[in-house]
Amino acid sequence: MPRPLRVAIVGSGPAGIYAADALLKSEVAADPGVSIDIFERMPAPFGLIRYGVAPDHPRIKGIITALHQVLDKPQIRLFGNVNYPTDISLDDLRAFYDGVIFATGATADRALSLPGIDLDGSYGAADFVAWYDGHPDFPRTWPLEAEKVAVLGVGNVALDIARVLAKTADELLPTEIPPNVYEGLKANKALEVHVFGRRGPAQAKFSPMELRELDHSPNIEVIVDPEDIDYDEGSIATRRGNKQADMVAKTLENWAIRDVGDRPHKLYLHFFESPAEILGEDGKVVGLRTERTELDGTGNVKGTGEFKDWDVQAVYRAVGYLSDQLPKLPWDLDTGTVPDVGGRVVQESGEHLRSTYVTGWIRRGPIGLIGHTKGDANETVANLLDDYAGGRLQTPTAPAPEAVDAFLAERNVRFTTWDGWYRLDAAEKAQGEPQGRERVKYVEREDMLRESGA
Structure with a gap:
């Protein structure tokens, strides 16, 4: 046989x-x-x-x-x-x-060649995600001193980072975040989060549902500048051929024409701003310089030579992962x-x-x-x-x-084994039950091994 x-x-x-x-x-x-x-x-x-x-x-x-x-x-x-x-x-x-x-x-961050990328206050998306998701191989604390933060990239990971930074710790408490992450987010000083994309609304890589979720928080005011709503022939073709791109563009258009409300945390979505340099003093981030871009007819963009400095104290790059x-x-x-x-x-x-x-x-x-x-x-x-x-x-x-x-x-x-996962799963759910939460993650590898019966 x-x-x-x-x-x-x-x-x-x-x-x-x-x-x-x-x-x-x-x-x-x-x-x-x-x-x-x-x-x-x-x-x-x-x-x-x-x-x-x-x-x-x-x-x-x-x-x-x-x-x-x-x-x-x-x-x-x-x-x-x-x-x-x-x-x-x-x-x-x-x-x-x-x-x-x-x-x-x-799991690693794709490199971004940008002056000032190594300054204190310049972070990779992968590291921050690993922290708030309780990855055992990453530090237990995260510096959240910046009141104004920049996020580079217009994909779903950039949205995740911007949303976590803009929400309050208590909004995230019902989730499975570990105690160290909750305590870290309670100390978060961010009041403004700026997300930057070098191209336009039609080229954003957000999924429509993830984008709309930004506006569901009672604490986050999502702001889009009407001047950033622009399309060329290539952009129009993209919208016609891609339903998701069209839905994203429509959502951004609706946000651009509404009045700005009074929710305490502001989340700005900027388009046609290409990061040119992370500005620093004494080794720390003190700003971001971008170059204004414009569409070239194909959906791509070219620089205009017009630069702007943004007052931010931290920069997160969400420009892609690397294996x-x-x-x-x-x-x-x-x-x-x-x-x-x-x-x-x-x-x-x-x-x-x-x-x-x-x-x-x-x-x-x-x-x-x-x-x-x-x-x-x-x-x-x-x-x-x-x-x-x-x-x-x-x-x-x-x-x-x-x-x-x-x-x-x-x-x-x-x-560990599959049976061990059942044990760890039960232990994490038991940790969350007294707080009315579905689970609370174990963060330390040794704790995970113990609860799994390794």
């Missing part, structure tokens, strides 16, 4: 779990069967959903319910708190599995991704790195919404299964599932 197809997936975020789901829905899952082990460097699963989504987005976090149902399947095992490559290497994985899929996502380079895999420095064809990892020679695949942001870069990774996963898994059917996968030397447990035990790796 043939043994099941053994597949390792590195990364337990949406991309990795969608890949596992695609394997379970394949014909191979029925005969001869599939056996999937998911390796996650954090003690808890769900990746971006747990550590990259703002805590006041219960709708997006609801995706966990669907992911949870996949991980509940008996063909899947979770190995949390296992780091690639220090705890388990590519050679180790090849010894245990027919195929390996990397779905490690993107960490994975040892033993080829790497494209320009895109920050693993080169691939259809999810098959491709070496410099152009040949497929046998039995090795990628999916999600490590494959195509940090673009698109969470659901867009499903298409990646389906294509990657289809090609893995095609290689399996064609006998092109490498045969593991130790395919028995218990060989992995023995290997990690021999290495003294304290790993």
Whole structure:
């Protein structure tokens, strides 16, 4: 009787779990069967959903319910708190599995070449998100002394940062934020938040729902300058061909024509302002200089030579995430991704790195919404299964599932399991119950390991 197809997936975020789901829905899952082990460097699963989504987005976090149902399947095992490559290497994985899929996502900030970027008070979005999401590998405190703050970028991450900075701590208390984050936000002095985009309303990358949510807070007054509402032929074509872009533009237009209200915190959305320099004194941020831009007819912009200095004491750059380079895999420095064809990892020679695949942001870069990774996963898994059917996968030397447990035990790796997640989940919910909250996250890695029974 043939043994099941053994597949390792590195990364337990949406991309990795969608890949596992695609394997379970394949014909191979029925005969001869599939056996999937998911390796996650954090003690808890769900990746971006747990550590990259703002805590006041219960709708997006609801995706966990669907992911949870996949991980509940008996063909899947979770190995949390296992780091690639220090705890388990590519050679180790090849010894245990027919195929390996990397779905490690993107967690670092993309570099922004801007004078003053290294000043005290200049921050990357990824670090701030990790702080307010209670990531155990980041500091427990965050400096929130600035009364006026700039956010560079017009994507959903920029909106998340602007909204968290503009809301009060008590507004965010009903969410799952840990006590240290609540205390930090209580001390937040920000009264003005300015979001800057170098192009116009039609080119903004906000999703319509996330944009409209800015206006739901009783404490945030969203302000758009009517002079920033401008379109050229390229912009009009974008609106006609993209329903979401049109909805975003309409929302911004409505905000631009209304009277400014009296909510205490002001959140300004600026367009046609290209960051030119972060201004500093004594090593600290004291302002932001932007160059006014104008549309060129194609939807792109050009500089006008007109500069403006903005009085801000902190600057957050939300210009995109970047994946960490994975040892033993080829790497494209320009895109920050693993080169691939259809999810098959491709070496410099152009040949497929046998039995090795990628999916999600490590494959195509940090673009698109969470659901867009499903298409990646389906294509990657289809090609893995095609290689399996064609006998092109490498045969593991130790395919028995218990060989992995023995290997990690021999290495003294304290790993968590899917049952351990149930225990941690219950413990976090128990922490929130006395306060009427759904959960309160554990932040310290040691606490997570203890509650998971690692």
